[in-house]
Amino acid sequence: MTNSEIVDLLELTGRLMELHEQDAFRTRAFSSAAFNLDKSTADLANLPVDELIKLPGVGKSVAYKIREIADTGRLTELDELLAQTPAGVLDMFRIKGLGVKKIGTLWRELGIVSLGELQQACEEGRVATIKGFGKATQDKILAALEFLQEQKGKVRMDKAAQMAGLLLDELTPHFDRVEVSGQVRRKAQEIDTVQLLIQTSDPISAMLTLNGIPSLQPNEVESSPFAWRGQLDGFDVRVELLLVAPDQMDRQLFILSAAEPHLQQVGSGGASLLQVAYTSPDTSEAAIYERAGLPYIVPEMREDDFAFRWATRHRADELVTWDDLRGTLHNHSTWSDGKQSVAEMAAYCRELGLTYFGIADHSVTASYANGLDAERVRAQQAEIDALNAGFGTGFRIFKGIESDILGDGSLDYDDEILASFDYVVASVHQTLTMSIEKATTRLLRAIENPYTTILGHPTGRLLLAREGYPIDHRAIIDACAAHQVVIEINASPYRLDIDWRWIDYAMEQGVMLSINPDAHTLSGLLDMHYGVAVGRKGGLTKQMTFNALSLDDMQTYLQNRKLGIGKK
Known part of the structure; x- marks a missing residue:
């Protein structure tokens, strides 16, 4: 247990x-x-x-x-x-x-x-x-x-990835080639079907093999000679295992990994991407896009025509990757409701190859999460100073806080305490039922606070559990641009907030985005993988990723921002 x-x-x-x-x-x-x-x-x-x-x-x-x-x-x-x-x-x-x-x-x-x-x-x-x-x-x-x-019948990205991994482990010993496709390959944030392709020249034998795997429970009504459909034990989401001939695997992997609106895009030759995919003699993905006269689009972005509009301004190799991340800025420790100490979290960041770790424990209003009062803030910062003294120049812990945005939009510390932090993540955690006008006004006031560095999980949503509170996204993003506030992509698979559909607009307005894990455990730091996935889906580039800044650049940015407070 x-x-x-x-x-x-x-x-x-x-x-x-x-x-x-x-x-x-x-x-x-x-x-x-x-x-x-x-x-x-x-x-x-x-x-x-x-x-x-x-x-x-x-x-x-x-x-x-x-x-x-x-x-x-x-x-x-x-x-x-x-x-x-x-x-x-x-x-x-x-x-x-x-x-x-x-x-x-x-x-x-x-x-x-x-x-x-x-x-x-x-x-x-x-x-x-x-x-x-x-x-x-x-x-x-x-x-x-x-x-x-x-x-109903959906799972989050992390659960779907877990399922796909279990299915791969189960199926790979029986077949020459198995590929994850569909929504999981596209990194959809909510998934109703976990789909894999199985290469086989003998679908009858393959179907007998699938029906003999104890963890797979078939739905005989929905299944067909070339498609096994059912469920994986322990999960209530649909599983679809498609049997594909060897010479059709690459073609079908491409077609089944893209949403229909993306496949209907018409290229320079007058044919849709789907038509070209079915007729191209070269079935590699790059060749299909090239034959259609369209720019290559990474799997995460194959949702609709947005990716093609994005591609008129960017190249696929500009998209952020895990390897581009240099640090992490929204994390919790045993000082509030985290499970590891600041030292343990920082040490794991170093193991991951990161060069800075930002602690942003809960603030005083979050009593349910053991939020820090002014005295405990000073004690934590003294601990961080001692830890930083032992790191040398290659790694640093930044002193942050996740300050609650109160009902009127103010932050829950006075200016003296706020000024003691290297940066402030401002987030809403309570009073989530407001009209769009009140919720937007509340966030606008928090953004206007000169100490707000990052706007945390802007809508407060919990995927598959709670809708986010309504906000005017354009007004919020425009205000962040005006006040040089970074917007968080909360990488927890429970949130993935801000939604990927607003990333491109934020970049157009010059707003940087920070892929923040909101980690409460060591393993939670790895949630940045999910943040990278939805960042790429929304077209996030390395250049506009806040925590892709080097340690020196991050230190300079935070220092200059603090120096600018009161001078505007």
Whole structure:
């Protein structure tokens, strides 16, 4: 059992105890343990009870529950709670903003035991009549239900990549050539079909092989003689395995990795890219574009005609790559809600070949994330000074902060504290339900703050879980251009925010973009791979990538920006 699996079971137990109105003290014990252990780097599964009780938030009772989970893979108390809870009530936990107490009220007072019944009750106006709800809450629930329905059957980029990797490992021993194609190869941020191509001259034998792999569950209705369709155990998204003759693999890999609007682009010869792809004697991708009289487009950008407009101003080799990144600027440590120390995070950055690490722990308003007050800011900065003294000239830790943007657009430190940082990432974390006018005004004020260096995850969206709050993207980007504020591409696969469709406009306005992992763990630093992928999809060039600046250039930029405060 991993730490995250143990924490998830403890958290679910606490929520179900609250739902069933069990002893408040014991309920808090489970919830507190889950909250504290989520940040722990201890190997929970291998700690005895007497070591577990030394961890923050863990009492003896919960310690024994952790041992039960680690030893058996389950928790008897949780099983009993689950047996008392309709599956549809559990589904309600997925609705953002709907707390456990309200779910319990809906279940007990209206007898709602499914998302369908909840939607019907909202549409009939019954939810609004319950004390503590009202029409505004009812409307929010309806919007959340609609959003969940739209996302059904999809996975994020990271899950899709994991699935594709597992399928490659499973299939490669059986076939001469297997290629990932479709949405996964295009690096789509949300994916409804994980598609792979299998080279074979004997589709009947190949299909028998696929049906004999235990982890693959076929959908016989949707499958055909040349297409296996079904699911991979442990994932609820569609899998499509297409059987392709050897002489057609390259051609089909190209065609199936591009979206239809991209393939319909007509080249200088009067034929569409799709028509050329089917008739070209040379089936290499570069040859297909050349024969069509069109510029070569990398797989990530094969969505629509945007890539061809972009190509009138840029070349494919200008696009940012992982190797272009020189540092990382939005990361968290054990000072707030991260799982590793500043020293550990910085050391891993050095292992990755980066030359600077920017710490941007949560600010004072983010009490839920152990945000730093002024005294702790000074203590952290003293620690960073000591670490930097040991690095020499080839590596540096920059002192940053992720300062919360308050409801009125102000940042949550005074100017004296803000001035002590090398840079400030300004982000919204709370009060997410505003009109587009108010949300935009709020961000504009934060951008106008002279201490704001980077605008963090501009819409606050969580892919497949929560829509971003509405903002006027053009107005925000224009303001960033006017005030020389960098915009973050939050590389966490849960966010990927700002959306790739706005990257080109930002570059046109002269706004640089920073590929920030928002890392809370060592492995989280690798999320910059996802940020690079969506950056390339949106046409981001190395020249306009903020954290592609060298260490010397980054130091100069940040120093000059601080010197310019108050001189405008």
